Amino acid sequence: MNERKRRVRRLRLLSMTAVLGVLTAGMIFGLGTGTLSAAGIKKIYLACPLGYLSTALASRDILFPLVICFLVVVGITILVGRIFCGWVCPVPLLRKVVKNKIDEPNDAFIPREHLQQEGKHARGIDKVTDKAAKEESDPSDIIQNISETKKQTKYGIPVLIAALASSAVFRFPVFCLICPVGLTFATIFALIRLFGFKDPTLDLIIFPAIILIELLVLRKWCSKICPLGALLSLISRFNRRLVPTVNRSICLEEKRGAHCQVCRRACPFDIDLKDGRGTGHISECIKCKECSTSCPVNAITFPWKKNKTNQVS
Amino acid sequence: MEKKNYFQSKEEIKEKSLREMSRRTFLKSTGIAFIAMFALGGAGVLAKGKPLLRPPGGQNEDEFLARCIRCGRCRSICHTSAITAAKITDGIVEARTPTMNYSHGYCDFCKECVEVCPTGALKEFDTDSVKIGTAVVQKDICLAWVKGGCTICSQKCPFDAIRLDENRRPVVDEEKCNGCGVCEYECAAFVLRSYVGGKNRGIVVRPSSSTGGILARLLAPVSGPGGNQG
Numbered sequence: 001m002n003e004r005k006r007r008v009r010r011l012r013l014l015s016m017t018a019v020l021g022v023l024t025a026g027m028i029f030g031l032g033t034g035t036l037s038a039a040g041i042k043k044i045y046l047a048c049p050l051g052y053l054s055t056a057l058a059s060r061d062i063l064f065p066l067v068i069c070f071l072v073v074v075g076i077t078i079l080v081g082r083i084f085c086g087w088v089c090p091v092p093l094l095r096k097v098v099k100n101k102i103d104e105p106n107d108a109f110i111p112r113e114h115l116q117q118e119g120k121h122a123r124g125i126d127k128v129t130d131k132a133a134k135e136e137s138d139p140s141d142i143i144q145n146i147s148e149t150k151k152q153t154k155y156g157i158p159v160l161i162a163a164l165a166s167s168a169v170f171r172f173p174v175f176c177l178i179c180p181v182g183l184t185f186a187t188i189f190a191l192i193r194l195f196g197f198k199d200p201t202l203d204l205i206i207f208p209a210i211i212l213i214e215l216l217v218l219r220k221w222c223s224k225i226c227p228l229g230a231l232l233s234l235i236s237r238f239n240r241r242l243v244p245t246v247n248r249s250i251c252l253e254e255k256r257g258a259h260c261q262v263c264r265r266a267c268p269f270d271i272d273l274k275d276g277r278g279t280g281h282i283s284e285c286i287k288c289k290e291c292s293t294s295c296p297v298n299a300i301t302f303p304w305k306k307n308k309t310n311q312v313s
Numbered sequence: 314m315e316k317k318n319y320f321q322s323k324e325e326i327k328e329k330s331l332r333e334m335s336r337r338t339f340l341k342s343t344g345i346a347f348i349a350m351f352a353l354g355g356a357g358v359l360a361k362g363k364p365l366l367r368p369p370g371g372q373n374e375d376e377f378l379a380r381c382i383r384c385g386r387c388r389s390i391c392h393t394s395a396i397t398a399a400k401i402t403d404g405i406v407e408a409r410t411p412t413m414n415y416s417h418g419y420c421d422f423c424k425e426c427v428e429v430c431p432t433g434a435l436k437e438f439d440t441d442s443v444k445i446g447t448a449v450v451q452k453d454i455c456l457a458w459v460k461g462g463c464t465i466c467s468q469k470c471p472f473d474a475i476r477l478d479e480n481r482r483p484v485v486d487e488e489k490c491n492g493c494g495v496c497e498y499e500c501a502a503f504v505l506r507s508y509v510g511g512k513n514r515g516i517v518v519r520p521s522s523s524t525g526g527i528l529a530r531l532l533a534p535v536s537g538p539g540g541n542q543g
Contacts (some may be wrong), residue, residue: 032389
């Protein structure tokens with residue numbers, strides 16, 4: 001693993017830990033900062049958009065001040081995409097603790113055996129002269145070498161719809177009961193209760209158990225199940241900033257005809273930045289920068305302003 | 314076959330594979346998601362626990378549960394630590410929602426919890442008419458009822474809701490009591506009786522409303538709502 005990749009991952013973990021730490025301190029010292037379900041100071045706060053939609057449907061009320069909150073979340077997501085998922089949400093941090101992996105591995109994308117060899121070869125391609133492959137390779141050759149994509153069933157949007165429908169029918173926010181973000185804070189509170197008030201509760205076993213089931217049994221929580229992520233993805237379809245962009249004049253595949261695909265393999269959401277063959281859509285990008293730090297020629301950037309010529313359709 | 318597709322266009326391959334996936338599997342995954350979420354919601358409603366003491370402004374239990382997102386801001390801001398979180402043993406839906414615990418503090422109706430509640434689960438209330446619950450004397454634990462002598466709760470009650478009967482035993486005036494919890498907080502029975510294993514207080518605030526779930530309603534014993542006066 002290269003130094004840049006390690007640094008970005010460390011930064012992400014640091015950012016998640018900082019958010020968790022500040023909110024935990026707020027809990028311990030009674031500052032009313034709340035949890036990620038609704039965090040802020042006094043009347044200024046941001047609330048979970050899924051929590052908002054669920055409670056609005058359950059109470060049949062637009063919940064006036066929260067509408068503004070929801071619109072702010074929508075605005076932030078349009079501006080910077082699903083940055084919450086990659087840099088704030090404590091779930092990747094928990095995954096790091098439990099499985100020693102910050103992101104879910106991309107197993108939708110299966111490079112063929114010989115492809116991997118080619119990939120190794122591609123890394124050393126710098127030494128090869130420019131006229132490499134491109135003219136020599138025939139398009140049919142490329143397609144034969146293109147790896148297979150395993151079919152993926154994504155539950156994000158179905159779970160989102162089902163959670164909202166269930167909240168409307170049963171008249172309480174249903175998904176909140178099993179939300180790993182909420183349960184993380186509930187577990188922290190159970191610990192505070194144990195050490196601060198000498199009050200051991202069953203919560204201390206049940207809440208972490210639910211989180212562990214979600215992380216270990218359901219495995220691909222973030223990319224396949226999380227309805228909050230699915231909701232943010234829907235909004236971030238309008239995201240135009242910090243979108244990973246391939247500089248096609250540097251990219252090995254584009255320029256030298258190598259079958260690199262390292263960026264797609266690195267992406268936990270299986271987004272193919274070059275021709276959209278992946279099972280992930282660009283709106284699912286959580287800005288984790290794995291693609292950029294994995295690229296052997298640093299061809300991927302996250303520009304603040306969209307550059308039409310390099311942007312992928 | 315693959316070759317042909319490639320020569321058609323990359324877009325077509327992409328669209329075809331995406332469409333294939335969405336049409337067949339979307340219905341299946343939606344079905345699974347609906348079963349899971351409705352099972353969870355149904356289980357929550359059926360297993361609704363006993364009514365809990367809510368912070369002031371959250372007394373309409375159904376309204377409260379529809380709005381509470383379990384963010385814990387009210388619990389965190391409470392300066393007397395009277396608000397705690399319900400445990401999983403209080404019910405699947407109730408778990409993590411705020412509830413009053415008067416062993417660490419009592420409610421002084423400062424309204425800070427209402428101010429920070431993001432969803433309006435705790436509503437603006439009138440301090441004179443709000444009623445968190447009603448204090449109930451536990452006659453088998455209360456020192457005055459068991460042995461006599463103690464008058465702490467009636468002295469400490471800020472609303473003169475506890476009078477002493479002819480034997481100087483506390484009796485709660487249900488009209489005046491608003492469930493602030495000062496009596497429960499101050500009650501000394503759990504300390505003085507601890508040598509016999511008592512850990513409960515001689516006076517406890519109980520929720521007035523009893524809007525339990527279907528199961529709780531079915532199982533509820535047929536009795537009047539708390540006739541505690543002797």
